[in-house]
Amino acid sequence: MILVLAGTSDARELALQIKDKGYDLLTTVVTDNAAKSMEEAGVPVQVGRLTADDIQQLIQDRAVQCVVDASHPFAEEASKNAMAGAQGAGVPYIRYERESLSSPGSEKLIVVEDYVQAAELAAEKRGVIMLTTGSKTLKTFTDRLLGLPDTTLVARMLPRLDNMQKCEELGVEQKNIVAMQGPFSKELNKALYEHYGVTLMITKESGKVGAFDEKVEAALEMGIETIVIGRPKIDYGTKFSDFESVLTQLKQVTGGN
Template identity: 25%
Template sequence: MSPRHILILGGTTEARELAAALTAHPGVRVTTSLAGRVSRPGAVAGDVRIGGFGGAQGLADWLRAEQVDTVVDATHPFAESITANAVRAAAASRVPAVVLRRPGWRPGPEDRWHEVASLDEAAALLPSLAHRVFLTTGRLGLAAFAHLTDLHFVVRSVDPPEPPMPPHTEVLLARGPFTVDDETALLRDHRIDVLVTKASGGEATSAKLTAARQLALPVVVVRRPPLPAGVSAVPDVAGVLERLGLTL
């Protein structure tokens, strides 16, 4: 009997945790697909493929050719196009699909959050809030802020960003998790007066929100894109395993 083949669309901490949990089960073959946007991805259990599939049709063809039994979309909450392609490909190839999305962050009574729908809205809001910006929205969206010539940006990303970007930009290359003490020191050392982030959720990068709260700094939070119509997500690895009829 051939092993049960699970394809994980990965790139997140939860995807790595899921791959490790699944490979511990006998009779389960795990393939994790990474987009290749990060030059030094963390170690992943099971088989790994790098690169895209060529859209929904290419993914559907791959699911059939590789006899995939279930596809799990465990990509970043802002990987909107990948999620849409995964849902379409799964339907076209009649392969069950599960979407794993970690819970988002929620503001507390002492947080000074400004929620916006896009990076463009975040950029439009910044001049009224501050002059020194800690930007943690990833290296691929800096063009939205490139016209803000009067602001100073500190940008943190895993890999070096590429232009266009704001003219006054300082780049910090780092990978989480980060501690509250480290984030507080960073905000103070760089004299940051506003934080900009995406509502990614997760513990690995949440310390910056705690630090901003303790320093009474405003935070511009870009809301997550909605899931495709009719799609519901599970919040954690245990939820995926339950859908698959497996246990931790």
């Protein structure tokens, strides 16, 4: 049995390839929408956030031979729990992370270390700010941006009820919410920037599969300043950015196919 932390489109594809190699596997995801995608692909899935203890117990209960962590590049807590759970159960841990995309050189692009830095820099710049980093850290930005003179915060996020409730609770006006399921093409990004009159865009460096390049390229081509939040710095140990290397490593640690 292989345990795969999934939830992204490339993680789903990796899980399918592991299954095709003949391994029994179980994927874990956080949302019902991600679970539906796995179920439609015929991949066993468990829904819900897992602590390190939960993962260790799951490894023991299901006789898991290896943990493959293919969670989102910014799912820092999930990765740390996976590493701790695997270590506690004494099984190998393999990290798959979509390749980091080199940021195009531009005076309009600024890379920062975290969400707080991004929010504070945006507060200095003001204008029409489009936030494309999701709902989890929305409060970091609303605390610093809402109510500032000459400043409008446009929040782009997944069309989920809990996201809309959070926007309402934090004071984001309905007219300034873009609730859409990505990924977005460069053309659609440009259309949204133009519609709202965006002067500053904030994103995180999720990688090519996360349409990072389309968001940034669209903004820079339109002369829109862009703040990019760098990935968390985590020592994963065994880490790969391509499926073939993961499968090869999986074969080595399990003595499998």
